[in-house]
Amino acid sequence: MIEIRGDYYDGHQSLRHPVVLRFDESRVQILGLETEISFALSEVNFADRLGDLPRSIDFPDGASCETHDNDAVDQVVAQLTSSALGSASSKKLFFGRVLHLVESRWHYLALLLLITAAVVFGFVRYVVPVAAKDLAAALPVSTDRKLGDGLLESLDGTVMQPTKITQAKRNRLHQRFAKMTAQVDPAFKFRLEFRASPSMGANAIALPNGTIIVTDGLMQLSRHEDEVIAVLAHEIGHVVHRHGLRHAIQSSVVSLAVPLLTGDIFSVATLAAGLPTALLEAKYSRDFETEADQYALNFMRSHQLNPRHFANILQRLSAGPEDEKPEPTARVFSYLESHPETQIRIVRFLRE
Ligand SMILES: [Zn+2]
The missing domain is CATH 2.30.29.30 (Pleckstrin-homology domain (PH domain)/Phosphotyrosine-binding domain (PTB))
Structure with missing residues (x-):
């Protein structure tokens, strides 16, 4: 005082x-x-x-x-100044602390994001496919058939026209196809269809109900009947392994569970979670392609057919049509996935 x-x-x-x-x-x-x-x-x-x-x-x-009493006033002023400085520096300290907190929290948030993305990735990549396979196995084959019914009709109304392949060629393939599918679970209702489809190019697709469609483009691309047989075996593989149903289950689980896993944390995490999901979308079909390829290979080996036929037509497919310039977006074996928005996806898929 x-x-x-x-x-x-x-x-x-x-x-x-x-x-x-x-x-x-x-x-x-x-x-x-x-x-x-x-x-x-x-x-x-x-x-x-x-x-x-x-x-x-x-x-x-x-x-x-x-x-x-100038000296006393100086003393008062000095005291005031030092306490003012003191409060300024304590303010600085406070902001420093806040800044530090924010910085360390950002690190924490980034780490959390990374962990979330990793967990979601692992879940989608490893847990969901196994769960979907188990679930599909528990469901009757009639589920697959329901997924595929009506698809051919909608394709006929949009991207497919009547075939121009000769009756004789088709008959031979129908006979071989019947033999190929005779040993498979009769719950699948296999059916072979030929269609002209300029938008699909050289292609073959398997609907989950067992309908396999071969395009005129693929028939024209093949140089040996066994090449078409190899493709048919691959498509039968898709049906037998129930890829349509499994994909439908996987997609539903991912679209339902990922927001549940991440949605309540914060929206950025949901965005981060979307990335692995998008990446895995492609991976699903690659896994399915591998399974179908394996099925085709086993079939060819067990029926004394040369697996080279499969490699040959694959090579020609990936090179694109011979008399046209290769289309980089042309899918090798476009696999038509069954999905709630099938109609939209079919058109988009086929136009790729
Ligand atoms: Zn395939």
């Missing part, structure tokens, strides 16, 4: 009142007047020191005080 003697002027009259100013850390008390007055130091103005001239201390109500 500092006390300074001085002369008080009320700001209205030139009357001088000898007073004592008592300073503590935050306030000044004016002692010696009829009534006791006090002000917060933040409202008080101290005139700059000019040598040893009397110094004015101005109060917010218009009153002021003059004093010769």
Whole structure:
């Protein structure tokens, strides 16, 4: 506490009142007047020191005080300044802490995002396919048939036209196809169809109900009947392994479970989760292609057919039509997936 003697002027009259100013850390008390007055130091103005001239201390109500005790005023001002600096530096410290917290939290959030993406990726990549396979196995084959029914009709109305392949060629393949599917579970209703489809090019697709469609383009591309047989074996593989149903299950699980896994954390995580899902969409079909290829290979080996026929037509398919320039987007064996939005997907898929 500092006390300074001085002369008080009320700001209205030139009357001088000898007073004592008592300073503590935050306030000044004016002692010696009829009534006791006090002000917060933040409202008080101290005139700059000019040598040893009397110094004015101005109060917010218009009153002021003059004093010769310059050293004492300097002391008060010094104390005020240091406490002001003190509060400034503590503010700085506070913001520093906040900033640090935010920074460390960002690291934490980034890590959380990464973990979320990894968990979702693992879930979608490894857990969902196994679960879907088990679930498909528990469902009767009639489920697959329901998925595929009506698809051929909608294809006929959109991207497919009647075949121009000769009856004789088709008959031979129908006979071989019947033998190929005779040993397979009779719950699948296999059916071979030929269609002309300029938009699909050289292609073969298997519907989940066991209908396999071969395009005229594929027939024209083949140089040996066993090449078509190999393709048919591959498509039968898709049906037998129930890829349509499994894909439908996988897609549903992913679209339902991923938002459940991540949606409540924050929306960025959902975005991060969308990425592996999109990447895996392609991986699903690659896994299915491998399974179908394996089925075809086993079939050819067990029927003394040369697997080279399969490789040959695959090579020609990936090279694109001979007399046209190769289409990089042409799918080798476009596998028509069954899905709630089948109609839309069919058209989009076939136009790729
Ligand atoms: Zn395939």
